[in-house]
Amino acid sequence: IAGITQAPTSQILAAGRRMTLRCTQDMRHNAMYWYRQDLGLGLRLIHYSNTAGTTGKGEVPDGYSVSRANTDDFPLTLASAVPSQTSVYFCASSVGGGPDEQFFGPGTRLTVL
Amino acid sequence: AQSVTQLDSQVPVFEEAPVELRCNYSSSVSVYLFWYVQYPNQGLQLLLKYLSGSTLVESINGFEAEFNKSQTSFHLRKPSVHISDTAEYFCAVSDQGNTPLVFGKGTRLSVIA
Numbered sequence: 193i194a195g196i197t198q199a200p201t202s203q204i205l206a207a208g209r210r211m212t213l214r215c216t217q218d219m220r221h222n223a224m225y226w227y228r229q230d231l232g233l234g235l236r237l238i239h240y241s242n243t244a245g246t247t248g249k250g251e252v253p254d255g256y257s258v259s260r261a262n263t264d265d266f267p268l269t270l271a272s273a274v275p276s277q278t279s280v281y282f283c284a285s286s287v288g289g290g291p292d293e294q295f296f297g298p299g300t301r302l303t304v305l
Numbered sequence: 306a307q308s309v310t311q312l313d314s315q316v317p318v319f320e321e322a323p324v325e326l327r328c329n330y331s332s333s334v335s336v337y338l339f340w341y342v343q344y345p346n347q348g349l350q351l352l353l354k355y356l357s358g359s360t361l362v363e364s365i366n367g368f369e370a371e372f373n374k375s376q377t378s379f380h381l382r383k384p385s386v387h388i389s390d391t392a393e394y395f396c397a398v399s400d401q402g403n404t405p406l407v408f409g410k411g412t413r414l415s416v417i418a
C-alpha cells in the first residue's frame with residue numbers, strides 16, 4: 193500500500209513557468225489538502241477538498257489552483273511561478289474533514305529562480 | 306478563525322531529561338486538538354489527539370498531552386526524552402465540524418546526548 197505519493201520529489205523552476213505538483217492517494221479518503229512549509233512560518237494551508245468535485249481556499253491560496261476530478265488525485269498548479277513560491281509542499285488526505293487524522297505525503301521541494 | 310500559538314520555536318534538552326512543548330489555541334469553543342511530529346526529511350505524522358472524554362491523552366512512544374479548557378492549552382510532555390525524539394512538533398486545532406486543521410508554527414526539539 194503506497195498511501196499518499198507526491199511527484200516530483202524536487203524541482204528547480206524558472207520564474208514565470210507553469211508547474212503542476214502531483215498528489216495521489218490510494219486510501220479512498222474523501223478529503224485532501226495542500227500545504228506549504230516555510231522556515232519560521234510552519235505549515236500553511238493553500239487549498240483543500242472535502243470530497244471529489246469540491247475545493248476550498250485555505251490561508252494562502254493566491255497564485256495556486258487545484259482540481260479534484262476524482263477521489264484519488266489532487267494536483268496543485270502554479271500558473272506563473274514566482275520566487276516567493278519557493279517552499280516545501282506537502283499533500284495530505286483524511287477520511288473526512290475536522291477530527292480525522294491527516295496522512296501526509298513525503299513532500300515536494302520547489303525552488304523558483 | 307482559530308489560531309494556534311507554539312510559544313517556543315526551539316527546545317534543546319539533554320537525553321533522559323523531561324520536556325514540555327507548549328501550545329495555546331485562540332478559542333474556548335469546542336475544538337479538536339492534535340500534535341503532529343515531523344522527523345527530518347519526512348512528512349508529518351499524527352502523534353496524539355484530543356476529541357472528547359479524558360483530558361489526558363497519550364501516545365505509544367511515551368508522550369502525553371493534557372487539554373486544559375480554562376487555559377486554552379494543550380501542552381505536550383514526555384518525562385524522559387531519547388535521541389530519537391529529535392524532530393519538529395506541530396500543534397493543530399480544528400473547530401468541531403468539517404473545517405480544516407490550523408497548525409502552529411512548530412517547535413524544533415533537539416535532544417542532546
